[in-house]
Amino acid sequence: MPNTESPLNRLIGEVLARRDQDTRFRANVARGLYPIHERYAYPWVLPLVTDERDQTLFLRVAGLIASFPEIPHSDKFSLGGSFRQLSIRKSPNGQIEPDKPDPIASRLITLEEEDFEGAIDVFRRLLELNNKERVPVNYFKLGRRLQYWGDGQSETSQDVRRKTLGEYYGAWAN
Numbered sequence: 001m002p003n004t005e006s007p008l009n010r011l012i013g014e015v016l017a018r019r020d021q022d023t024r025f026r027a028n029v030a031r032g033l034y035p036i037h038e039r040y041a042y043p044w045v046l047p048l049v050t051d052e053r054d055q056t057l058f059l060r061v062a063g064l065i066a067s068f069p070e071i072p073h074s075d076k077f078s079l080g081g082s083f084r085q086l087s088i089r090k091s092p093n094g095q096i097e098p099d100k101p102d103p104i105a106s107r108l109i110t111l112e113e114e115d116f117e118g119a120i121d122v123f124r125r126l127l128e129l130n131n132k133e134r135v136p137v138n139y140f141k142l143g144r145r146l147q148y149w150g151d152g153q154s155e156t157s158q159d160v161r162r163k164t165l166g167e168y169y170g171a172w173a174n
Contacts, residue, residue, distance in 0.1 A: 011048045011058055012143050015065045016073050026066045033063025033124065035117075054147075060120045061143045068127045074136030079145060080167020083108060083126060086135045087168075098169070104129060108168050112161035116149050119161075 005013075019026045025044060032041030038059045045062045049055050077085060087096050087104045096102075101109060104126060111122050123142065130137070145164065150157025 007048055007050045008054070008058065008061065008143050008147055009140060011045065011062055012065060012139050014048070015062050016139060019066050019069045026069060029062045029066040031063065032059035033067055033120070038063075056116070057147055060117075061139075061146055064120065064123060064127065064142070065139050067124070068131060071127060071130055071134055072136045073139045075138055075140075076136060077138065078167040079138060079141045080108070080164040080170070082130075082135050082137045083164070084168045086126075086130050086133055089133050089135065090129075096169075105168065108165045111164060112152070112158070114161075115152075116146070119146065119149055 015029060019029075028040045029044050030041075031037040032045055041059055041063060045058050046055065049058050074082075083104050084096065087102050088094055090102065090104070091097075096105070098105075107122050107126055111119060114122055123146075127137070145160060148156065148160045150160065152158060152161060
């Protein structure tokens with residue numbers, strides 16, 4: 001039976017499996033988060049890239065995951081649902097207040113306006129806010145969200161860009 005797992009999912013699985021024990025791997029792959037240092041991640045990431053057009057996507061996604069080994073992976077919540085749980089944990093009254101967006105909601109509100117590199121930066125900042133709380137994140141969904149980020153012009157791209165904020169506020173995402 002042929003392996004139908006996507007190359008991006010294989011990469012995400014590899015980073016999740018190795019980021020805790022292999023510090024050299026983690027350090028070099030984490031450098032893929034930034035264009036100026038991405039060359040250090042090439043030997044670890046590029047062998048899994050099957051289409052040259054996906055090189056930047058793979059480097060940034062792997063860099064994000066490797067940069068936050070303290071934040072566990074989980075399939076429990078949607079991506080927006082994880083950030084909702086983070087807001088709830090950080091809130092003094094344990095709830096989200098739509099009329100007073102916290103730093104997490106404020107970043108998600110502007111997320112759909114970002115290009116690909118801007119979206120990477122927003123997700124990096126959100127994960128930084130989560131580094132202390134360690135609310136589990138579904139890294140496979142994060143990778144897919146970024147894979148289909150697009151240019152924001154097509155209906156599909158716009159739907160992808162709005163999805164995280166919709167999950168954040170939507171009751172179905174918890």
